[in-house]
Amino acid sequence: MTFLRAHRTIATVIAFVLAYVVIKVLNLADILNAYYIQLIMLAGINIVMTVSLGMVNGFTGQFSIGHAGFMAVGAYTSAMITTVWLHTSAANPLVAYPVFIAAVLVGGLLAAAAGYLVGAPSLRLKGDYLAIVTLSANELIRTVIRVTEVLGGPRGLGGIPKLTTLEIVFVFTILSVVLMRNYLFSSYGRSMKAVRDSEIAAEAMAIDTTRQKVFVFVFSAFFAGVSGGIFAHLLQFIHPDNFSFVKSLEYLIYLYVGGSTSISGAIVGPAIFTLLPELMRGLQAWRLVIYPLILILVMIFRTEGVMGLKEFNFILIPHRQRKEVSA
Amino acid sequence: MALLDVQHLTQYFGGLRAVSDFNIQLEHGEIVGLIGPNGAGKTTVFNVMTGVYTPTKGTIVFDGQNIVGKKTHQITQAGMARTFQTIRLFTKSSVIDNIKIAYHFRMSYSNTDAFLHTRKYWQGEQMVDDYAIDLLRLFHLEGNADDVSGSLPYGAQRRLEIARALATKPKLLILDEPAAGMNPAEADALMEMIHWLRDKFDLTILLIEHQMRVVMGVCERIKVMDFGETICEGVPEYIRNDPRVCEAYLGKGA
Numbered sequence: 093m094t095f096l097r098a099h100r101t102i103a104t105v106i107a108f109v110l111a112y113v114v115i116k117v118l119n120l121a122d123i124l125n126a127y128y129i130q131l132i133m134l135a136g137i138n139i140v141m142t143v144s145l146g147m148v149n150g151f152t153g154q155f156s157i158g159h160a161g162f163m164a165v166g167a168y169t170s171a172m173i174t175t176v177w178l179h180t181s182a183a184n185p186l187v188a189y190p191v192f193i194a195a196v197l198v199g200g201l202l203a204a205a206a207g208y209l210v211g212a213p214s215l216r217l218k219g220d221y222l223a224i225v226t227l228s229a230n231e232l233i234r235t236v237i238r239v240t241e242v243l244g245g246p247r248g249l250g251g252i253p254k255l256t257t258l259e260i261v262f263v264f265t266i267l268s269v270v271l272m273r274n275y276l277f278s279s280y281g282r283s284m285k286a287v288r289d290s291e292i293a294a295e296a297m298a299i300d301t302t303r304q305k306v307f308v309f310v311f312s313a314f315f316a317g318v319s320g321g322i323f324a325h326l327l328q329f330i331h332p333d334n335f336s337f338v339k340s341l342e343y344l345i346y347l348y349v350g351g352s353t354s355i356s357g358a359i360v361g362p363a364i365f366t367l368l369p370e371l372m373r374g375l376q377a378w379r380l381v382i383y384p385l386i387l388i389l390v391m392i393f394r395t396e397g398v399m400g401l402k403e404f405n406f407i408l409i410p411h412r413q414r415k416e417v418s419a
Numbered sequence: 420m421a422l423l424d425v426q427h428l429t430q431y432f433g434g435l436r437a438v439s440d441f442n443i444q445l446e447h448g449e450i451v452g453l454i455g456p457n458g459a460g461k462t463t464v465f466n467v468m469t470g471v472y473t474p475t476k477g478t479i480v481f482d483g484q485n486i487v488g489k490k491t492h493q494i495t496q497a498g499m500a501r502t503f504q505t506i507r508l509f510t511k512s513s514v515i516d517n518i519k520i521a522y523h524f525r526m527s528y529s530n531t532d533a534f535l536h537t538r539k540y541w542q543g544e545q546m547v548d549d550y551a552i553d554l555l556r557l558f559h560l561e562g563n564a565d566d567v568s569g570s571l572p573y574g575a576q577r578r579l580e581i582a583r584a585l586a587t588k589p590k591l592l593i594l595d596e597p598a599a600g601m602n603p604a605e606a607d608a609l610m611e612m613i614h615w616l617r618d619k620f621d622l623t624i625l626l627i628e629h630q631m632r633v634v635m636g637v638c639e640r641i642k643v644m645d646f647g648e649t650i651c652e653g654v655p656e657y658i659r660n661d662p663r664v665c666e667a668y669l670g671k672g673a
Contacts, residue, residue, distance in 0.1 A: 271534050271535075274533060274534050274535065274536045275530075275533050275534050278528075278532075278533035278536075278540060278544075279519065279522075279523050279526045279528070279533070279543065279544075279547070280523075280530060280533045281533070282512065282516050282519055282520050282523065283520060283523050285509065285511065285512050285516075285520075286509045286512065286520045286523075288511075289508075289509040289510055289511050289512060290507045290508075290509060290510075292471075292503075292507060293503065293507040293508070293509065294509075294520070295490070295491040295492050295495075296469060296491055296492075296495060296500070296501055296503075296507075297492075297495065297500075297520055297521040297523075297583065297584075297586075297587060298492045298495035298496045298500075298521065298523070298524040298587050299492055299520065299523055299524065300490075300492050300524075301492070307530065353511075401511075
């Protein structure tokens with residue numbers, strides 16, 4: 093246990109691998125059918141989307157409401173690459189997977205570039221401008237895709253090879269969460285929180301707040317783009333309306349219900365709210381009443397989200413044992 | 420050469436002249452006070468010096484370089500650190516993290532090191548943790564290192580804000596009403612601390628203060644402002660007996 097406490101990254105990985113093994117065993121034992129497996133994969137994608145959104149909204153205190161736009165950039169970019177490149181050789185996994193991974197990363201990079209274009213001018217300003225700009229950018233991206241014939245326009249883009257597997261989702265989720273967690277528990281992560289708590293004081297304490305905000309926004313968009321790529325190769329069909337601002341609002345709900353100032357919250361929120369509607373299927377139309385009711389109750393009784401400021405143990409980086417303090 | 424040389428500083432907000440033709444020279448190691456009634460423009464002078472506003476007119480030369488037009492974080496990196504009139508700690512961060520945040524610009528690991536938690540990251544974190552705890556110890560805050568800074572009592576928050584400013588390794592420390600809300604005993608301790616700070620950290624200190632006891636007790640030189648103008652300047656005894664200062668505070672005929 094001491095070893096695990098000292099190596100939290102390994103602990104995080106083990107936590108996820110255990111979850112994977114349980115799900116895989118349940119799947120092989122036919123307790124979880126393919127439909128539930130797909131749902132779990134969606135939950136993984138939503139977790140990465142929400143954790144990356146939390147980096148901007150929760151930890152840096154900037155209100156972005158266009159995260160689905162960056163997801164769309166990643167989804168369409170990677171889908172275009174794989175459909176054009178792989179339509180003949182999709183059968184050969186030795187070719188398909190490297191191309192798929194490269195395509196997803198390119199999608200992430202393009203999303204990051206879009207993030208820079210949106211973030212660099214608007215993050216200089218203090219206040220609510222970012223919300224308006226990101227909302228507009230989201231709709232702009234969606235509309236551009238709608239009118240671009242090569243991307244399938246309003247009909248959507250189909251025939252995407254199904255390359256996303258449960259294993260891929262797990263590896264991708266672990267990597268993304270660990271990378272973002274690491275960043276948060278660093279000097280840069282502390283600067284993010286400083287910007288959130290008091291931008292004036294952060295600036296007075298020699299932090300280049302604009303640069304820090306833009307960097308966080310860009311890598312958050314990168315992870316959204318990568319999620320989009322994984323998402324596209326799971327559903328095999330994407331439509332511009334999949335990425336409207338309503339989708340962005342969904343991620344905001346996941347984030348704030350889970351707890352915006354906690355990585356654990358950004359994991360719990362989407363995990364619950366991706367699976368919950370399905371678990372309530374027996375309630376039929378009533379679930380549409382109960383779902384918002386749960387949201388309202390959580391917001392009333394746990395204003396800071398389910399997790400509040402708390403983190404799961406496997407997320408935290410341990411405090412170093414300090415030499416005993418004595419005056 | 421003076422550490423700080425401000426010449427003909429003028430600041431307009433629209434049609435309002437908040438500061439007009441303000442001049443000040445600070446020599447290394449001095450403790451200088453800036454006083455005046457509310458609205459005299461003292462905090463505006465601080466804000467212009469630290470890059471919050473760009474002055475309408477005038478030059479500010481700090482440590483040999485012109486800092487007009489520089490951003491606040493660049494000015495702090497050049498060696499000018501400040502505290503705020505109303506305490507502005509990073510209230511949701513721990514006490515020790517407040518210090519570490521101010522140390523951030525001197526940290527040597529990159530974004531990549533932060534994502535991957537490389538050896539460089541761990542070394543950097545260990546080093547900054549040692550540094551921060553040592554600094555907190557000087558301010559008797561080491562016992563609260565892991566508490567949320569917003570939960571500290573008022574006096575401790577004031578001390579932490581000064582400690583945080585020192586973590587940027589300043590040459591000039593600017594204190595905006597450090598004794599605000601303090602009782603006489605606390606104010607006495609503060610006066611002692613200001614002298615100690617100057618000697619221990621080799622600082623030059625410029626402060627705004629309303630408690631005359633503190634200003635007269637600690638400053639070697641005082642500048643008095645009223646309605647954006649400098650009305651008087653000199654050693655404490657001279658200021659105390661100057662009719663213009665009395666007039667500014669109490670009105671004509673007092």
